[in-house]
Amino acid sequence: MRRVDLIKRIIKIACAVCVLAGIVVGSILGTKGDFLDSLLKGTLIGLIPAAIYAIYSLIHNGIINHKKDKERKARSAVKATAPKVVLPEGTKPEEIDPSLFAKSGNEDLHDQAFETKPVSYLMDCVKRFAKNKASIVAAAIIAVIALYAIIVPMASPRAYVNKIEYPTGFRDDHFSYVLPYNQMFAGSGFWDGTKKENKSETDYIIAINDDSNHNPVVQFYEKVVTKVGAGTSTSYKIRRDTYAVGAQLVKLNQAGYDKLVSYNDSLPDDKKMMRPIVDSQKYISEYKVELENEMASKPDTDLTPAIISDIVDKLTSYYNQNSNVWFKMTATKKNGTHSSNTFRPVLSNDKDLNSVESIYMKDSSDNYVYFENHGGEYTVRVDYFDYFSYKNGFTPYYFFGSNSSGQDIFLRLAQGTRFSLLLGIGISAINLIIGLVWGAVSGYYGGTVDLVMERVTDIISTIPSLIILTICSIQFTNNAALKAALGDGIVVLAFLVAFVYNGWIGVAGTTRMQFYRFKGQEYVLASRSLGAKDTRLIFRHILPNAIGTLVTSTVLMIPGVIFGESSLSYLGIINFSTSGLVSIGSLLSEGQTAGLQYNPHVLLFPCLIISLLEISFNLFGNGLRDAFNTTLKGSD
Amino acid sequence: MSKFKQTLNYILKRLALMVLTFVVIFFICFILVRLLPTTVDSGMKDPEIFYKTMVSQGRMKQVVDQYGKVTYVTTPVFEQLWIFLKGLFTPGNPYPWGLSYKIEWLNSPIDVLTKRLPSTVLINIYSMLISIPCGIGLGIFMALKKNKWQDHVLSVLVMLFISVPSFVYAFLMQYLFSYVWQILPSMTESSSVGWFSWAMIKSMILPVLSMCFGSIAGFARYTRAELTEVLTSDFMLLARTKGLTRAQATVRHAFRNSLVPIFPMILGEIISVLSGSLIIENIFSINGVGALYLQSIQMRDYDVFQFVSMFYITIGLFGTLVVDVSYGIVDPRIRMGGGK
Numbered sequence: 001m002r003r004v005d006l007i008k009r010i011i012k013i014a015c016a017v018c019v020l021a022g023i024v025v026g027s028i029l030g031t032k033g034d035f036l037d038s039l040l041k042g043t044l045i046g047l048i049p050a051a052i053y054a055i056y057s058l059i060h061n062g063i064i065n066h067k068k069d070k071e072r073k074a075r076s077a078v079k080a081t082a083p084k085v086v087l088p089e090g091t092k093p094e095e096i097d098p099s100l101f102a103k104s105g106n107e108d109l110h111d112q113a114f115e116t117k118p119v120s121y122l123m124d125c126v127k128r129f130a131k132n133k134a135s136i137v138a139a140a141i142i143a144v145i146a147l148y149a150i151i152v153p154m155a156s157p158r159a160y161v162n163k164i165e166y167p168t169g170f171r172d173d174h175f176s177y178v179l180p181y182n183q184m185f186a187g188s189g190f191w192d193g194t195k196k197e198n199k200s201e202t203d204y205i206i207a208i209n210d211d212s213n214h215n216p217v218v219q220f221y222e223k224v225v226t227k228v229g230a231g232t233s234t235s236y237k238i239r240r241d242t243y244a245v246g247a248q249l250v251k252l253n254q255a256g257y258d259k260l261v262s263y264n265d266s267l268p269d270d271k272k273m274m275r276p277i278v279d280s281q282k283y284i285s286e287y288k289v290e291l292e293n294e295m296a297s298k299p300d301t302d303l304t305p306a307i308i309s310d311i312v313d314k315l316t317s318y319y320n321q322n323s324n325v326w327f328k329m330t331a332t333k334k335n336g337t338h339s340s341n342t343f344r345p346v347l348s349n350d351k352d353l354n355s356v357e358s359i360y361m362k363d364s365s366d367n368y369v370y371f372e373n374h375g376g377e378y379t380v381r382v383d384y385f386d387y388f389s390y391k392n393g394f395t396p397y398y399f400f401g402s403n404s405s406g407q408d409i410f411l412r413l414a415q416g417t418r419f420s421l422l423l424g425i426g427i428s429a430i431n432l433i434i435g436l437v438w439g440a441v442s443g444y445y446g447g448t449v450d451l452v453m454e455r456v457t458d459i460i461s462t463i464p465s466l467i468i469l470t471i472c473s474i475q476f477t478n479n480a481a482l483k484a485a486l487g488d489g490i491v492v493l494a495f496l497v498a499f500v501y502n503g504w505i506g507v508a509g510t511t512r513m514q515f516y517r518f519k520g521q522e523y524v525l526a527s528r529s530l531g532a533k534d535t536r537l538i539f540r541h542i543l544p545n546a547i548g549t550l551v552t553s554t555v556l557m558i559p560g561v562i563f564g565e566s567s568l569s570y571l572g573i574i575n576f577s578t579s580g581l582v583s584i585g586s587l588l589s590e591g592q593t594a595g596l597q598y599n600p601h602v603l604l605f606p607c608l609i610i611s612l613l614e615i616s617f618n619l620f621g622n623g624l625r626d627a628f629n630t631t632l633k634g635s636d
Numbered sequence: 637m638s639k640f641k642q643t644l645n646y647i648l649k650r651l652a653l654m655v656l657t658f659v660v661i662f663f664i665c666f667i668l669v670r671l672l673p674t675t676v677d678s679g680m681k682d683p684e685i686f687y688k689t690m691v692s693q694g695r696m697k698q699v700v701d702q703y704g705k706v707t708y709v710t711t712p713v714f715e716q717l718w719i720f721l722k723g724l725f726t727p728g729n730p731y732p733w734g735l736s737y738k739i740e741w742l743n744s745p746i747d748v749l750t751k752r753l754p755s756t757v758l759i760n761i762y763s764m765l766i767s768i769p770c771g772i773g774l775g776i777f778m779a780l781k782k783n784k785w786q787d788h789v790l791s792v793l794v795m796l797f798i799s800v801p802s803f804v805y806a807f808l809m810q811y812l813f814s815y816v817w818q819i820l821p822s823m824t825e826s827s828s829v830g831w832f833s834w835a836m837i838k839s840m841i842l843p844v845l846s847m848c849f850g851s852i853a854g855f856a857r858y859t860r861a862e863l864t865e866v867l868t869s870d871f872m873l874l875a876r877t878k879g880l881t882r883a884q885a886t887v888r889h890a891f892r893n894s895l896v897p898i899f900p901m902i903l904g905e906i907i908s909v910l911s912g913s914l915i916i917e918n919i920f921s922i923n924g925v926g927a928l929y930l931q932s933i934q935m936r937d938y939d940v941f942q943f944v945s946m947f948y949i950t951i952g953l954f955g956t957l958v959v960d961v962s963y964g965i966v967d968p969r970i971r972m973g974g975g976k
Contacts, residue, residue: 058788059788059789059792459657459660459664462657462661462949462952462953463661463664463665464949466929466933467945468668470933471669471671478673567803570915571914571915571918571930572934573933588803596807596811597815597822600811607803607808610801610804611799611804614799614801615795615796615799615800618795618798618799619799
């Protein structure tokens with residue numbers, strides 16, 4: 001074996017070992033926590049060397065060409081030939097020594113029986129397909145994506161939450177727009193749910209004084225002081241953990257409260273979940289008195305009763321919205337005027353940013369209060385990250401991050417891919433059937449029938465499906481009977497009509513061409529003269545010839561449908577989200593509302609999946625086309 | 637029959653067929669659009685004026701019931717079609733194509749569309765000016781370097797750019813250039829800064845780039861395929877034996893011949909300059925024809941929707957006609973009309 005081949009084989013084996021090792025390590029790690037998550041992670045990591053090798057060999061050998069292989073084969077074929085007999089120049093035929101030649105084979109010549117097995121049409125296609133590395137890789141990628149789309153919605157714990165509490169799937173508003181998190185990268189600054197941010201001084205003080213178990217500031221880079229007009233503004237460059245959402249207020253009934261307290265008591269001291277209630281009302285009333293005193297004592301102040309009540313109202317709602325703030329806040333003052341829109345923490349020592357003044361609620365014996373009871377409904381302040389794990393039984397880490405309402409993008413993308421793939425395959429199948437029948441009739445009968453049918457397809461193909469889609473979706477949603485019968489599926493129906501409406505024309509054209517090619521051939525004539533009917537000629541004799549082209553064009557239609565759906569959903573022309581369905585397109589439009597500037601991860605993963613799908617389906621389709629093309633037989 | 641006469645005959649025949657197709661499509665679209673429910677909704681500026689214009693255009697009839705209550709009933713579709721056709725051929729009719737009620741209150745759809753044309757046309761022309769030379773150049777390079785590593789790398793890239801949806805690289809470029817590095821604006825300027833001012837051109841770089849990547853890849857693939865086919869044909873061997881250098885033979889013989897199917901493609905591109913891309917115009921908030929189409933769908937401005945639809949259909953029909961005719965003009969070997 002040549003050295004290069006040996007190295008190649010070793011690399012291949014190494015890749016396979018890597019994939020296996022990834023799967024094994026992933027599943028071992030996964031026994032501790034989220035099994036599926038780790039398994040997938042391990043597999044993906046293991047796939048990396050294999051992917052690198054695949055890309056390398058793709059570029060090295062070309063996508064379609066096997067020129068080098070051919071050259072190598074030709075070279076080895078030359079070597080294998082027998083030594084030449086060189087005759088001296090001018091030798092006459094009679095002078096040649098007969099002993100130089102040997103008779104080949106037996107005296108009698110017979111036809112030999114075939115030693116090789118006959119290759120069926122399908123086997124031939126499979127062989128040719130297997131030679132095309134790019135489409136094999138593409139088929140593997142499609143298979144992985146399909147597995148992802150099937151397994152994740154079945155295995156993810158987030159798919160099995162209480163349907164009454166979460167009618168449209170699991171969500172948690174506190175964890176909106178958290179960044180992708182992967183345990184393997186924890187602390188690396190990449191894919192670990194952290195984000196580099198510039199924080200104002202107020203936000204920075206609130207972040208470093210967070211009283212929950214999870215510190216929002218992962219890393220402090222530098223303090224930036226910029227000149228703004230006459231004064232300066234200070235900001236802090238930090239790396240923030242998007243999962244550290246701080247302490248939040250939670251409302252519970254009696255039973256839930258008892259359970260929480262007993263669970264909290266079982267925790268070690270540094271992991272306690274419950275935090276003291278913040279007594280903002282008491283502080284605000286004190287603050288109000290303070291402001292009123294200032295108004296009375298200082299003649300040059302800008303405070304009026306109206307401004308004071310405005311500040312008090314705004315501060316109250318500030319404390320209600322930010323339950324992680326447990327210290328005194330005051331209205332900011334600029335050049336002697338109070339602002340009721342921005343607040344900053346009160347520091348007992350101006351130099352020390354940690355010297356905030358606590359306003360925890362205390363009872364008469366000076367102990368912290370951990371709950372408020374209003375008519376049997378308990379309000380507790382808990383570390384929300386830990387509470388989430390306690391309540392749901394799984395950690396709030398999101399492999400692909402979350403969207404605006406705190407839904408898992410990893411799960412939703414799987415659901416969306418599943419729906420988009422189903423839609424693509426379904427529509428392609430319908431188009432195949434309609435196109436087949438139409439093209440067969442038009443191609444087989446020809447003449448006037450063909451002419452009329454061609455004009456009809458001309459007209460249909462010229463009206464853009466966008467017009468049909470718009471008209472259908474408006475008409476269908478206004479149709480009370482249809483809406484009652486179909487419910488939420490009505491958008492899907494409109495989409496189906498619009499994509500089937502002119503999607504079959506390509507298939508019909510191909511079928512028609514094939515029929516024109518084959519219907520005049522002798523074997524068809526022979527069959528007809530033996531008394532075969534039209535249906536038999538069409539379905540048994542002509543159609544099987546066209547099956548390869550048709551399968552290819554159907555497969556190539558799938559990415560088209562997926563692309564069409566995603567761009568139409570992105571533009572908002574069709575809206576699956578109201579009917580509780582998820583597609584890749586609706587995820588893209590979620591990414592649009594999330595904003596590319598601030599939350600690029602919402603858009604990133606759907607874009608990645610759709611790009612991968614488009615590339616792989618195109619490569620796969622091209623591979624199929626070559627495989628079904630019998631004229632390529634023996635060309636390489 | 638002379639060649640010229642034959643060509644003219646063919647073009648006329650195709651034109652007549654095109655008009656016929658257009659009329660049929662127009663009837664279908666008209667009926668489908670007019671069947672949509674016309675109601676006053678919250679977006680309407682003045683319902684009273686809306687009803688009045690609808691009645692004056694013959695699209696609705698005022699009905700007063702026995703209690704004196706006034707309601708409006710839409711006229712039957714075919715009657716509307718007849719009234720519309722009469723209006724279309726009446727000289728001096730200010731609004732033959734109806735009125736816009738949502739996008740621009742009581743303005744003719746023709747005006748609404750012409751206002752949006754410049755930005756679309758500009759962006760398309762820029763992208764065409766970049767993509768045609770780049771694409772063809774790349775294709776020639778790939779064909780000349782066939783089966784070498786340059787060809788393999790470029791083939792992979794071309795395959796990627798053809799497969800990946802254009803909005804994906806539009807997002808990518810917008811994110812990198814305008815949000816991470818902040819060197820280009822993420823949105824196009826409004827027309828008030830002037831069509832050819834530096835600010836406008838700078839803001840058009842990203843949409844133009846994201847539009848031309850796909851077509852560069854398309855042109856490159858097509859040119860490569862055509863040129864490799866021509867380069868292997870017998871007359872190229874003759875050209876070389878005749879004493880031409882490789883460059884001469886490639887430029888004068890191979891390239892010219894490979895242009896035969898590419899030139900109609902370019903013509904098709906030139907005609908489609910008028911129609912804007914829905915998704916790119918949406919991403920970079922270009923106030924163009926594509927955006928108008930989308931707006932008319934979202935706001936349900938039916939008259940504008942109908943007019944823009946017919947505009948797109950006309951461009952499509954005209955494009956195919958020009959492409960078909962140009963085949964015969966570019967290559968005299970192709971006979972027009974497909975006679976015997």
